[in-house]
Amino acid sequence: MAGSEVLDRARAIVGPSHVLSEPADTAPFLADWRGRYRGEALGVVRPADAAQVAALVRLCAETGTPLIPQGGNTGVVGGAIPDASGRSLVLCLSRLNRIRAVDPIGDSLTVEAGCTLAAVQAAAEEAGRLFPMSLGSEGSCQIGGTIATNAGGTAVLRYGPMRDLVLGLEVVLPDGTLLNGLRALRKDNTGYALKHLFIGAEGTLGIVTAATLKLFPRPRSTATAFLALPSLEAALRVFARLRGALGDRVTTAEILSDSQLAAVLAHVPGTVRPLAAAMPWYLLAEVTDPMAGLDLAAALEDLLAEGLEDGSVADATVARSHAQAEALWKLRHSVSEANRKSGIVIGHDTAVPVARIPDFVARATAAVEALRPDARVVAVGHIGDGNIHLVVILPDSARTESQPLEATAHAVSAAVHRVAIDLDGTISAEHGIGQSVRDALAAYKGPAEMALMRGIKRLFDPQGIMNPGKVVLTGEP
Incomplete structure (x- = not known):
């Protein structure tokens, strides 16, 4: 069937105004926010509800048209961008933005897939509850x-990634069947847990149209601290002390290298160095509790005093107001903006066992510098779960070198990934696979796991129309 006919039938399903085909209208949907991935498409369709999504999927199944689901387009691995063939339809889910149900007694919230993370947080807060996932892009993702990529964020330490926050899913399967699994049960042992196949599958097995999510008590006591540390080994000792004394009250433990903090201070207006002296590493720690009136700041200060005495902490500050805490968080949330302004960014989403973080950073940095002595290596991440984003920043002059920039990025990433794998780590902890890590996946997973993944993909999507080219290639042996 000709592309024009597919678009005409799509217009009959969602209405003419919700099918975009002019280049000026489709351009924002065909490139990622960093400008690293670009593609072409027949058009962009914007369904209003799950029934329209199912009808569009049936159309694509009938015509063999590839379908690319897209949410806020805030990803960093090219998982929501079509290829260059121009044969695909991009399925924009932003109109599926209703809060369907809030249950503060059962601590659950049912929302449609196009709701922004910030809107979900606000709906939970209005009900006197907390939806704990927090990302720098929460206003647009x-x-x-977040379900398709099994997103992580800054509160994984206490609440887990998206996989731990989903109770039930509504999903459109590749043949257009609507699978309604929107159960709010905490315990359901009736066979295979199918929802987990779709969480983290990046739209390659089906399209999530709604989800029932877990809610939690709102924190009523909070304390935020920023620590200067002489080494990563010291950071691990401080983290262990915090966890040992405060347990699950430690909600966040974010590590930044001095090079990362310097980039933020240089490129992001309104950021201020919180401590006078520069040190190799910094830790942003937040502790929370649902009980009001707890003096968590005093508890933090006592623990930090112990660190100052034994030398594991060089300096520290505890926020005395919400504004001071926000200023500290601005340093962490501004790293992506700062790095983009610093040069050519080659990012990584590696994780290793927590105790092996110092070894990973040292070895990976050395491997990068051996390849590119002109590289600046910065590190930021979640020290409590081992997810360290080693970011390699090359000068803009690298764009004009004889070796293509893509080849340079591949060599750098391969070196970083080898170190992570050698240390029993992973090459993707929270960003997903998409296009950027797909080819490296086989080296990490191994033949047996890859064969199972391809088999699952073929079982669910025998035509290969669901987000083709992402995560796994079914044509591979």
Whole structure:
């Protein structure tokens, strides 16, 4: 069937105004926010509800048209961008943005996939509850995308990644069947847990249209601290002390290298160095509790005093107001903006066992510098779960070198990934696979796991129309 006919039938399903085909209208949907991935498409369709999504999927199944689901398009691995063939339809889910149900007694919230993370947080807060996932892009990223990538964020230490926050899913399968699994049960032992196949599958097995999510008590006591540390080994000792004394009250433990903090201070207006002296590493720690009136700041200060005495902490500050805490968080949330302004960014989403973080950073940095002595290596991440983003920043002059920039990025990433794998780590902890890590996946997973993944993909999507080219290639042996 000709592309024009597919678009005409799509218009009959969602209405003419919700099918975009002019280049000026489709351009924002065909490139990622960093400008690293670009593609072409027949058009962009914007369904209003799950029934329209199912009808569009049936159309694509009938015509063999590839379908690319897209949420807020805030990803960094090219998982929501079509290829260059121009044969695909991009399925924008932003109109599926209703809060369907809130249950403060059962601590659950049912929302559609196009709701932004910020809107879900606000709905939970209005009900006197907390939806704990927090990302720098929470104002624009959508719940469907966070589920599709099994997003992490800054509160994984206490609440887990998206996989731990989903109770039930509504999903459109590759043949257009609507699978309604929107159960709010905490315990359901009736066979295979199918929802987990779709969480982290990046739209390659089906399209999430709604989800029932876990809610939690709102924190009523909070304390935030920023620590200067002489080494990563010291950071681990401080983290262990915090966890040992405060347990699950430690909600966040974010590590930044001095090079990362310097980039933020240089490129992001309104950021201020919180401590006078520069040190190799910094730790942003936040502790919370649902009980009001707890003096968590005093508890933090006592623990930090112990660190100052034994030398594991060089300096520290505890926020005395919400504004001071926000200023500290601004340093962490501004790293992506700062790095983009610093040069050519080659990012990584590696994780290793927590105790091996110092070894990973040292070895990976050395491997990068051996390849590119002109590289600046910065590190930021979640020290409590081992997810360290080693970011390699090359000068803009690298764009004009004889070796293509893509080849340079591949060599750098391969070196970083080898170190992570050698240390029993992973090459993707929270960003997903998409296009950027797909080819490296086989080296990490191994033949047996890859064969199972390809088999699952073929079982669910025998035509290969669901987000083709992402995660796994079914044509591979």
